[in-house]
Amino acid sequence: xxxxxxxxxxxxxxxxxxxxxxxxxxxxxxxxxxxxxxxxxxxxxxxxxxxxxxxxxxxxxxxxxxxxxxxxxxxxxxxxxxxxxxxxxxxxxxxxxxxxxxxx
Amino acid sequence: xxxxxxxxxxxxxxxxxxxxxxxxxxxxxxxxxxxxxxxxxxxxxxxxxxxxxxxxxxxxxxxxxxxxxxxxxxxxxxxxxxxxxxxxxxxxxxxxxxxxxxxxxxxxxxxxxxxxxxxxxxxxxxxxxxxxxxxxxxxxxxxxxxxxxxxxxxxxxxxxxxxxxxxxxxxxxxxxxxxxxxxxxxxxxxxxxxxxxxxxxxxxxxxxxxxxxxxxxxxxxxxxxxxxxxxxxxxxxxxxxxxxxxxxxxxxxxxxxxxxxxxxxxxxxxxxxxxxxxxxxxxxxxxxxxxxxxxxxxxxxxxxxxxxxxxxxxxxxxxxxxxxxxxxxxxxxxxxxxxxxxxxxxxxxxxxxxxxxxxxxxxxxxxxxxxxxxxxxxxxxxxxxxxxxx
Numbered sequence: 478x479x480x481x482x483x484x485x486x487x488x489x490x491x492x493x494x495x496x497x498x499x500x501x502x503x504x505x506x507x508x509x510x511x512x513x514x515x516x517x518x519x520x521x522x523x524x525x526x527x528x529x530x531x532x533x534x535x536x537x538x539x540x541x542x543x544x545x546x547x548x549x550x551x552x553x554x555x556x557x558x559x560x561x562x563x564x565x566x567x568x569x570x571x572x573x574x575x576x577x578x579x580x581x
Numbered sequence: 582x583x584x585x586x587x588x589x590x591x592x593x594x595x596x597x598x599x600x601x602x603x604x605x606x607x608x609x610x611x612x613x614x615x616x617x618x619x620x621x622x623x624x625x626x627x628x629x630x631x632x633x634x635x636x637x638x639x640x641x642x643x644x645x646x647x648x649x650x651x652x653x654x655x656x657x658x659x660x661x662x663x664x665x666x667x668x669x670x671x672x673x674x675x676x677x678x679x680x681x682x683x684x685x686x687x688x689x690x691x692x693x694x695x696x697x698x699x700x701x702x703x704x705x706x707x708x709x710x711x712x713x714x715x716x717x718x719x720x721x722x723x724x725x726x727x728x729x730x731x732x733x734x735x736x737x738x739x740x741x742x743x744x745x746x747x748x749x750x751x752x753x754x755x756x757x758x759x760x761x762x763x764x765x766x767x768x769x770x771x772x773x774x775x776x777x778x779x780x781x782x783x784x785x786x787x788x789x790x791x792x793x794x795x796x797x798x799x800x801x802x803x804x805x806x807x808x809x810x811x812x813x814x815x816x817x818x819x820x821x822x823x824x825x826x827x828x829x830x831x832x833x834x835x836x837x838x839x840x841x842x843x844x845x846x847x848x849x850x851x852x853x854x855x856x857x858x859x860x861x862x863x864x865x866x867x868x869x870x871x872x873x874x875x876x877x878x879x880x881x882x883x884x885x886x887x888x889x890x891x892x893x894x895x896x897x898x899x900x901x902x903x904x905x906x907x908x909x910x911x912x913x914x915x916x917x918x919x920x921x922x923x924x925x926x927x928x929x930x931x932x933x934x935x936x937x938x939x940x941x942x943x944x945x946x947x948x949x950x951x952x953x954x955x956x957x958x959x960x961x962x963x964x965x966x967x968x969x970x971x
Contacts, residue, residue: 482925484743492822494739494925507927524739524822538824541742541835543777545828558824565825567773 478502481527483509485542490526490558492540497523504555519557526558538563583759585946586720587727587881588657591683595723596654597881597946600625600897601712603704604651606663606672607632613662613691616701621708625896627651631964632663632670639968640669645849646964648678649877652851655897657718658685658711660704665692685711720948726760726857728946731880731898732836733767735868738888739821740922742832744905744934745886748921751935752884752942753859754838760857763837764880766848766864766871768794769802770833772809773826778834781859783841790845794863836886837861848965849877868893869963872900882945884938890917893961894953899945900961902953903938918952 479502481491486509498504498521505514506529513529521527526540532552537544546563556562587595601624605614611628618626627650631643651659659679663672672688679686687707694700732749734741753763771778772795782788802809814829823829843858852860864874868891872883876898884901885893890909894900904910907922919941921934929937945951953959 482743484747484931492739492743494743507925508931522822526822526824540828541747541831543774543827543831545831546825559822560819560824563824565773565827567825567827 478505478514480505480507481521482507483529484540485509487542488539489528489530489532490538490540491529492526493521493523497521498527515555518553518555521557528552528554528556528558530554532558583725583943584722585725585728585943586948587723587946588654588718589721589723590654592681594654594682594879595727595881596656597948598655598897598899599657599715599718600655601708601715602627602651602656602659602897603708604647604659604661604675605629605632606647606661606670606675607665607667609633609664610662610691613689613697613700613704617660617662617704617708620705621712623712624708625959627896627962629962629964631966632667634971636968636971637669639966642848642967643964644670644675644678646873646877648675649849649851649879650873650897650962651675651679652682653876653879653897654881656684657715659687660707660711661686661688662700662704663688663690666690685714687711724760725756725943728756728761728882729852729878729880730756730761730763730942731872731875731878731883732763732765732886733868733872733875733883733893734833734836734886735866735893736887736889736891737833738906739823740905740925741886741888742829742835744921744924744931745888745903746832746836747931748905748924748934748938749836749884749886749903750838751932752938753836754840755935755939756942757838757840757857757859762843762852762855762857762860763840764846764852764860764862764875764878765834765837766862766874767833767866768798768861768863769809769866770830771795772799772813773830774834777831778842778861781839781842783843783856783858787842787845791842791861794845798863798865836884846878849874851879865965867963867965869961870965872898873962874965882942884942887917892916892953892958894951894958895961896959899951899954901941901945901951915956916952
């Protein structure tokens with residue numbers, strides 16, 4: 478089985494740092510979440526992320542145990558997780574006011 | 582609590598190295614500095630492009646970099662050389678800043694000595710005397726709480742945020758648990774994860790300063806025509822798999838651990854507080870300027886986390902390169918000190934990687950040479966500019 482790396486126990490994505498993943502591969506986890514296994518729904522290049530579980534649109538994408546953005550569409554376990562289905566919650570002019578309030 | 586063996590300075594600081602510093606006050610004294618350092622056993626030249634025709638705020642920053650480097654506990658003696666009497670930047674000005682440390686100190690003015698040859702002679706005689714005097718200094722036991730541990734990342738890749746940086750944060754926590762302090766600069770990399778930092782601020786003023794620092798750096802970049810937020814993550818970053826600015830920034834700031842942030846520092850400013858914990862400093866992502874600002878703040882040792890295999894090494898602050906990329910480690914074996922890529926294959930846990938990094942830091946504090954130190958590849962002294970040359 479191919480392996481991705483999961484840095485923190487609460488993460489819902491893993492990173493392909495050991496080998497690239499092809500569609501249909503059975504994928505397990507090194508680091509944390511060795512209990513989880515998914516079937517890749519897309520090719521995952523070196524350094525890219527795979528969903529370890531379903532992530533609904535609007536839900537938080539977690540890496541390092543922290544938010545790296547929100548799902549912009551429903552993500553299924555095994556999907557490639559990147560700019561096409563995740564949006565940043567930071568550094569966005571349209572959200573600047575909300576972020577300013579959040580940091581007060 | 583563990584101890585290390587270091588050089589006890591008159592002001593209570595403890596160094597992990599014992600250098601004679603040949604410090605150039607201005608760009609035009611660099612030649613004399615290098616000639617003197619060539620002659621003297623163990624002498625380290627500090628040369629640079631500054632000290633002349635700078636606006637006052639910029640000159641003040643340069644002076645903090647130069648005086649701070651000389652005040653670093655790793656320096657046992659200092660010979661300062663200037664070429665003329667620069668307002669605000671004479672050898673005597675620098676000496677006045679450095680003198681409270683109580684270390685051996687001398688100044689030489691090239692014009693005052695009647696030119697290059699006489700200045701080299703006078704400075705060489707000072708440096709010879711100092712090198713012999715400090716050779717009598719012996720390492721003595723000191724608590725790890727005396728260590729100010731700097732940390733940097735550069736030439737980062739996918740492995741950096743997943744292995745070397747978090748391992749480094751855990752190493753910092755081991756030091757902090759013994760009363761030590763960890764310092765992180767590069768506020769350009771705090772963008773996108775300001776909240777993660779401000780939540781750790783020990784006092785509201787620290788949180789406010791962190792936010793103001795990020796905004797200030799962003800405004801400076803904007804004034805030059807560069808929108809940092811719009812360009813981050815970069816196209817390369819995205820091709821490499823990084824999706825958002827917060828993902829990139831979190832990977833970078835994870836090189837400090839979860840301890841409180843005790844103090845926010847201006848660039849090259851020494852901490853005024855001594856509580857164990859994390860300290861953060863305003864400054865650019867540019868590696869040489871960033872690590873030089875941390876050496877000027879008094880860091881005795883620095884870890885440089887690098888996925889791609891960086892070559893940075895500061896002349897007086899041992900710079901330990903840590904990578905999570907096994908390929909980079911194999912390729913740059915004479916340059917990269919520590920490989921923690923075993924976390925990806927489950928050969929080691931992240932906690933064990935943190936211990937491996939900490940153990941290397943402690944060995945280097947006790948005198949173990951880093952790979953770049955052994956090669957004397959002292960490439961990374963650089964001064965951050967905050968104003969134009971006039």
